[in-house]
Amino acid sequence: MVLGVFVALGVWQVQRKAWKEALIARVDARVHAAPVALPPDAKLGPEVEYLRVGVSGVYDGAATALVRAATERGTGYWTMTPLRLDGGRLVWINRGFVPAGTTAAQAGATAPEGTVSVVGLLRLPEPGGSILQSNQPQADRWYSRDVAALAQKRGLGPVTPAFVDAQQEQAAQPSASALKPVPGLTQVRFPNSHLSYALTWFSMAALSLVALVFVWRRA
Incomplete structure (x- = not known):
């Protein structure tokens, strides 16, 4: 039971890693692309963010x-x-x-x-x-x-x-105001620690397996 949970969590983190890497690649390509027209309201969703x-x-x-x-x-x-x-x-x-x-x-x-x-x-x-x-x-x-x-x-x-x-x-x-808002500060760097999380869960799964084998042999 516990072994299965740890393996499932590790697999989930591997999937999250793939999703995060795809997001980073998509955003990196978009922020440097030529500007396009604003999409219609009906098409405004996660697929067009950034x-x-x-x-x-x-x-x-x-x-x-x-x-x-x-x-x-x-x-x-x-x-x-x-x-x-x-x-x-x-x-x-x-x-x-x-x-x-x-x-x-x-x-x-x-x-x-x-x-x-x-x-x-x-x-x-x-x-x-x-x-x-x-x-x-x-x-x-x-x-x-x-x-x-x-x-x-x-x-x-x-x-x-x-x-x-x-x-x-x-x-x-242009406004004559001395105050000028500073643009271009959008956060486009995303943390990607999913590999380390996946390795942690898989390590926990391996330790659980070792513990199960030890208990079985003792029995």
């Missing part, structure tokens, strides 16, 4: 929200601003990192006027909050990029069920 897309529209800077972030630059916030695309579709853009102490109004003032073109990585929503803290919409405190809840809080109506982590932003009328 797809490099290009979108164009007008920011609603006044609707900007801040989401807690911990990055290589320290703790602060992601600057989430909705972008109204040329066809009327609304999509949230993570314009980048701003330091702790920044207000939503200050971050919103950094949004350019007029038409803006954004290239970035397509990401799926993060409903509810982080592992440690739940979002608090009533207090406008956000710990995850829950696009539906953000849109509801801002009274925006239907939004694309995904967001874009900006890598590049081009605007004819």
